[in-house]
Amino acid sequence: MSQHDSPRLRRLLRLIFRLSQTPLGLSLAELAEVEGYTERTCRRDLLLLRKIGLPLQEHSGEHNRKYWHIAPEVQNLKFSLFELLSLYMGRRLLEPFAGTPFFEGIHAVFQRLESQLFSGAALFQAQLAEVFYLSTPGTSDYSARAELIDLLLQAVQQRRTLMMDYRKPGESEAGQYRIQPWSLAAHHGSLYIVAWSEYAQDVRHFKVDRIESLQILHKKFQIPDSFSVQAWLEGSFGVFSPENRSYHIEIEFFGTAAETVRESRWHPNQKFTSKPDGRTVMSLNLRSLYEIKSWVLSFGSQARVLKPSLLVRMVREELQTTAKLYRRKNDTT
Structure with a gap:
């Protein structure tokens, strides 16, 4: 998609959202007022949405005033059009699987909806794919393992x-x-089994x-009854089997890492402390x-472990x- 197309796509998404929130429809004048564009621009965008297959209709109201609304079949599904587009985004998130x-x-559900409501919306979906890009480096490929995973689900x-x-x-x-x-x-695009190993007589994780x-x-x-998979996995920094002891961890971050590390939720019990010189200390x-050893190493010289001594x-x-x-070879330093 060109840079010129991006502002228009954002307008189209906003129009869909507005109409999804107003089942009775909105006039061109009302849309133009809330969006800050001319009626001509709004009409051109609405016609494009309808042309590429989205179920939009126009009807006459009081004083023969024209209103745009979402087709009744969409309203009967109890989904707003914007919610259906959100479902499309959710399908993208599951693509690694x-x-x-x-x-x-979810793919089958969306295909049924698509056949009824979005049969001509391939262009719009292609544009959405450009707006919502999913990066999946290092994810597993399960395309040939459907039968095995189905057996796993049955067993669970x-x-x-x-x-x-x-x-x-x-x-x-x-x-x-x-x-x-x-x-x-599921962790970083891969599936793991949390299981009781009859040989080890303990909980183990299997990729x-x-x-x-x-x-x-x-x-x-x-x-x-005492087991909760959520509570169990909160003992690790991913999916590695927790040990029978607890570690209090403190990591000091410098430079840009001191700021960027605070932008994400890495673990449920994480805490951050800011230092006057700009450093950040994370504890968990x-x-x-x-x-967490591998995670610390990924920050290079911008992270240093303070505790525990083992780490x-x-x-x-x-x-x-x-x-x-x-x-x-000849470096002796």
Whole structure:
């Protein structure tokens, strides 16, 4: 899309929103007043929306005044047109899981709506794709794993034990695991099973990508009443299995990182403290250090671990090992 098209697309989205909020419709004069454009511009935009397939209609009101409204079939769905467009955005967010029941479900729903209401809206959707770009580097590809994921969902919903062949990172062959799949978790475009390992007699996490085969067994299980997958995962900085101890973590940020780190919610119990010289100290409590170690390293020289000493040592050793990879053969410093 050219830069010239972007302002017009923003106008089109605002018009859709206005009409979605006003079931009885708005006149060109009313639209022009609230949007700050001429009636001619508003009419041209409305005609374009109708031309590309959006269900807009024009009717005559009092004194033969023309009103624009959304077609009745959309109103009967109890969805506003803007809500349907939001559904389209939600489908984009699930695109990393294409091929799984998670994506195919919302895709099928939208296709039915699309066939009834948006049959000619391909151009508008293409423009939306330019406005709402989804970056998915490093996400998993589940396009060929629909059957496996469907079996996983059945096992989770029916609380049935699984036997699976699973290959751990760094191992050439898969091992056999008997697990009770308690929940599925999505993290950074990948799916994980939160399960009770009958061999380890503890909760373990298994990445779906590494499952080579699985079989649903007849044996059923009960999830302990005291277990909450949300509370369990809050002990980690991602999806790594929490340990049986708690760590109080403090990380100091410098430069631009001191500002940008505050812009996001990294963990439910995070806290920030600003220093007079512009530094920011982030504190949080976790039961696993593996993932936060990698996260700290991603900030380079703009982050330094203050606590705990174990994490300080882990980061230091990682940096020393990395530095050796870049050391010149004749570099003795």
